[in-house]
Amino acid sequence: MRILIISDIHANLAAFESVLADAKGDWDYVWCLGDVVGYGPDPNECCELLKTLPHLCLAGNHDWAALGRLDIRTFNADARKVVLWTQEALKPENIAYLDALPTTFVLGQYTLAHGSPREPVWEYILDPIIAALNFPHFETPYCFVGHTHTPVIYKLMSERGDTDAQAPVYRQPAQLNGHRLIVNPGSVGQPRDSNPDAAYAMLDVETNVLEYRRVPYPIHVTQEKMRRADMPERLIARLEHGW
Numbered sequence: 001m002r003i004l005i006i007s008d009i010h011a012n013l014a015a016f017e018s019v020l021a022d023a024k025g026d027w028d029y030v031w032c033l034g035d036v037v038g039y040g041p042d043p044n045e046c047c048e049l050l051k052t053l054p055h056l057c058l059a060g061n062h063d064w065a066a067l068g069r070l071d072i073r074t075f076n077a078d079a080r081k082v083v084l085w086t087q088e089a090l091k092p093e094n095i096a097y098l099d100a101l102p103t104t105f106v107l108g109q110y111t112l113a114h115g116s117p118r119e120p121v122w123e124y125i126l127d128p129i130i131a132a133l134n135f136p137h138f139e140t141p142y143c144f145v146g147h148t149h150t151p152v153i154y155k156l157m158s159e160r161g162d163t164d165a166q167a168p169v170y171r172q173p174a175q176l177n178g179h180r181l182i183v184n185p186g187s188v189g190q191p192r193d194s195n196p197d198a199a200y201a202m203l204d205v206e207t208n209v210l211e212y213r214r215v216p217y218p219i220h221v222t223q224e225k226m227r228r229a230d231m232p233e234r235l236i237a238r239l240e241h242g243w
């Protein structure tokens with residue numbers, strides 16, 4: 001069974017559609033690691049497109065913010081503005097969809113969370129030290145997370161907890177080799193690794209072969225919609241620079 005792994009779509013329909021086009025339907029099921037909405041101009045369209053696919057989806061912090069479940073004073077001013085816009089824009093059926101999302105999932109050899117297995121909605125795994133602290137918090141060999149918008153693989157190197165960070169190699173299927181891993185596919189709708197292309201991954205759960213991918217998308221289409229919605233210029237500009 002082949003899995004299309006996506007995360008942090010952030011209401012960016014053009015990026016989401018480009019990922020689906022690039023994946024060419026060569027998958028059986030979608031794992032979406034949360035933050036379907038927030039930052040971008042297409043929250044309803046992204047929920048609705050996701051709902052047409054065979055998938056499971058986890059709750060992200062921006063999904064919860066759009067539901068009013070979080071105190072958004074911890075968000076920066078630009079993000080806060082778009083949270084309020086998203087709350088206004090979301091249709092009731094899409095609010096109900098986001099409201100029902102779970103925070104973690106365990107499937108065979110894989111644990112899934114938006115942020116981390118230890119703090120599924122909130123924690124950012126930004127370096128090997130935080131990754132090392134998270135390995136005791138899941139039991140499967142492999143864990144997939146999103147949230148940082150940066151594609152990376154953390155590999156547990158020893159029983160003592162030594163952990164390495166590895167940059168992904170794109171379009172090169174690689175066999176997971178039994179090392180315990182925390183894998184981040186990157187972000188579909190707002191990459192932050194200085195590469196503006198949408199990021200995703202493909203996984204064969206029978207053979208444990210993982211492939212990272214990037215795909216360009218028409219960024220200006222999303223930026224135009226953001227301008228029409230009077231979204232913050234900083235959020236519009238960051239998409240073309242990938243930060």
Ligand code: ZN
Nearest residue numbers: 008035062147
């Ligand atoms: Zn996010």
